[in-house]
Amino acid sequence: MLAVTILGNNSALSMHDRHQTSQVVTTDDQLFLVDCGESTQLQMQRYKIKKSKINHIFISHLHGDHYFGLPGLLNSYSLTNRIEALHLHATPALKEVIDLQMKVSESTFSFELIFHPIVEAGILLDLPGITVSCFAVTHRIPCWGFLFKEKEKPRRINVEKAALYGVYQDHYKALKEGKDILNIEGKMIKNELITLDGAEPLSYAFCADTRYDESIIPYIMNANLIYHEATYLDDQMEKAVHRFHSTSSQAANIAYKSGAKKLLLGHFSSKYENLQLFETEARSVFPNSEVSKEGVSYIVK
Amino acid sequence: MLAVTILGNNSALSMHDRHQTSQVVTTDDQLFLVDCGESTQLQMQRYKIKKSKINHIFISHLHGDHYFGLPGLLNSYSLTNRIEALHLHATPALKEVIDLQMKVSESTFSFELIFHPIVEAGILLDLPGITVSCFAVTHRIPCWGFLFKEKEKPRRINVEKAALYGVYQDHYKALKEGKDILNIEGKMIKNELITLDGAEPLSYAFCADTRYDESIIPYIMNANLIYHEATYLDDQMEKAVHRFHSTSSQAANIAYKSGAKKLLLGHFSSKYENLQLFETEARSVFPNSEVSKEGVSYIVK
Numbered sequence: 001m002l003a004v005t006i007l008g009n010n011s012a013l014s015m016h017d018r019h020q021t022s023q024v025v026t027t028d029d030q031l032f033l034v035d036c037g038e039s040t041q042l043q044m045q046r047y048k049i050k051k052s053k054i055n056h057i058f059i060s061h062l063h064g065d066h067y068f069g070l071p072g073l074l075n076s077y078s079l080t081n082r083i084e085a086l087h088l089h090a091t092p093a094l095k096e097v098i099d100l101q102m103k104v105s106e107s108t109f110s111f112e113l114i115f116h117p118i119v120e121a122g123i124l125l126d127l128p129g130i131t132v133s134c135f136a137v138t139h140r141i142p143c144w145g146f147l148f149k150e151k152e153k154p155r156r157i158n159v160e161k162a163a164l165y166g167v168y169q170d171h172y173k174a175l176k177e178g179k180d181i182l183n184i185e186g187k188m189i190k191n192e193l194i195t196l197d198g199a200e201p202l203s204y205a206f207c208a209d210t211r212y213d214e215s216i217i218p219y220i221m222n223a224n225l226i227y228h229e230a231t232y233l234d235d236q237m238e239k240a241v242h243r244f245h246s247t248s249s250q251a252a253n254i255a256y257k258s259g260a261k262k263l264l265l266g267h268f269s270s271k272y273e274n275l276q277l278f279e280t281e282a283r284s285v286f287p288n289s290e291v292s293k294e295g296v297s298y299i300v301k
Numbered sequence: 302m303l304a305v306t307i308l309g310n311n312s313a314l315s316m317h318d319r320h321q322t323s324q325v326v327t328t329d330d331q332l333f334l335v336d337c338g339e340s341t342q343l344q345m346q347r348y349k350i351k352k353s354k355i356n357h358i359f360i361s362h363l364h365g366d367h368y369f370g371l372p373g374l375l376n377s378y379s380l381t382n383r384i385e386a387l388h389l390h391a392t393p394a395l396k397e398v399i400d401l402q403m404k405v406s407e408s409t410f411s412f413e414l415i416f417h418p419i420v421e422a423g424i425l426l427d428l429p430g431i432t433v434s435c436f437a438v439t440h441r442i443p444c445w446g447f448l449f450k451e452k453e454k455p456r457r458i459n460v461e462k463a464a465l466y467g468v469y470q471d472h473y474k475a476l477k478e479g480k481d482i483l484n485i486e487g488k489m490i491k492n493e494l495i496t497l498d499g500a501e502p503l504s505y506a507f508c509a510d511t512r513y514d515e516s517i518i519p520y521i522m523n524a525n526l527i528y529h530e531a532t533y534l535d536d537q538m539e540k541a542v543h544r545f546h547s548t549s550s551q552a553a554n555i556a557y558k559s560g561a562k563k564l565l566l567g568h569f570s571s572k573y574e575n576l577q578l579f580e581t582e583a584r585s586v587f588p589n590s591e592v593s594k595e596g597v598s599y600i601v602k
Binding site: 065071079091093097100103140 | 313321340342346363364366369370373376377392397402404441
């Protein structure tokens, strides 16, 4: 299972009951936090996110609307006596900020904060079921997108066929790993006769704050779901370029050209109360586009 | 008019729909912000605080629950193109934090941020109608309380008496200033014959985060209203001492011994959902005690 829950999808200011950027990526057994704008903790309470299950936090860049909620979140972990180490992945300067804030408050955390500076594109995290990698996007300051990609999944056993060929449960582990098997009569059975391909590994790409930039496409190719910023509607394309942001149809173009299955739009400028046109504009380029909604968990499929 | 609107009255964590410390002191013509915990901006939206009317911000100390909302608030002022200078009064290290955050975001403010380092007790601000002064409290790190004190108010004219003595409107300004006046017949009229004392200057003391400490009493003597932290109930007095906080009856003792007219309790530990006992305990020492409520504006009288 791979899903993303949107905690904040607004740019810069919190307005229209939309909040600053933050989202939680969920797998079967853990949560990953991506960006942490101010009030992310309140959004976590509101949407019942179990924050103790988060062990890795990824921060795209150091504009305040993407990380001003982080110091408070770290404080809260400490105040509630968190013990597990917490991994923080971000541009190196974030460590300076946190270190200074801890120094002026004469405090220490109850847990080990392990800082992983992001300095180039590549794999940040390699867990049994998933990898998280980063890719540079084009923003006013250094900024990173993140790709969550499931690993190859075990082959699925066709139980009836396996029985037919005289292969039973004690061999299932090896079968799932793709091995050929000696059956009950000592005859070698080809794996593919009694198994099916594993489920397709899913992937989710968070494209952060970025100007339209096709150079990210190789990194996010064929993602099942991408979240791409659309700060402005298309009539503000000049402003978008100037401010290192994107428009709705630019986001849709990235989805289309990268072969995404689905596009979630986000990071809307506060000047837009109604977001319907974002969807309309994006769908004219890439039909499976959707305006992200806070509190909604989008299952990647 | 002097009033205080509570935006946050919880300690450390935001819980039970109570938020981190922040409050707005209001006079006839302006607003002052005292402390700025995370999500203060959202609380301002919720309680319709006109944040453009704030020109002075006072931060008691650099524990995150008292200032983590400040960087975002400053950002918002900038994003909405604030032009007026903004004055920030706090311990010197806050400037380092803000400077670093601005540096890593490669940003500048749209307005001038004038930083006033607090280094000793005394007057921070002297405006036509009010002074704001600070006093040291006893906390784990340097921490300041703030006293808002109206200046002497103009004498009030007894219009009937003035007419009786042949003194008319063109002399009112001088009368209000306490001057004796030549009447219509050229006779000197004693001011006190036709005026009354001005309204009593009001004062409000914000006592910040503090261990029980009678040394603050001289600074807040006879305040009309004091806001004193009561992080714990009395059965946790040992913990309060250890953590440099106060209990409900300790807060009430300060109110009683300083001759306050009224006590507002705040900064409650998140472990208390129901706050009724805080009021009960405080009232046994100082009857005019009240648990502060978020969103409520308390008129100082």
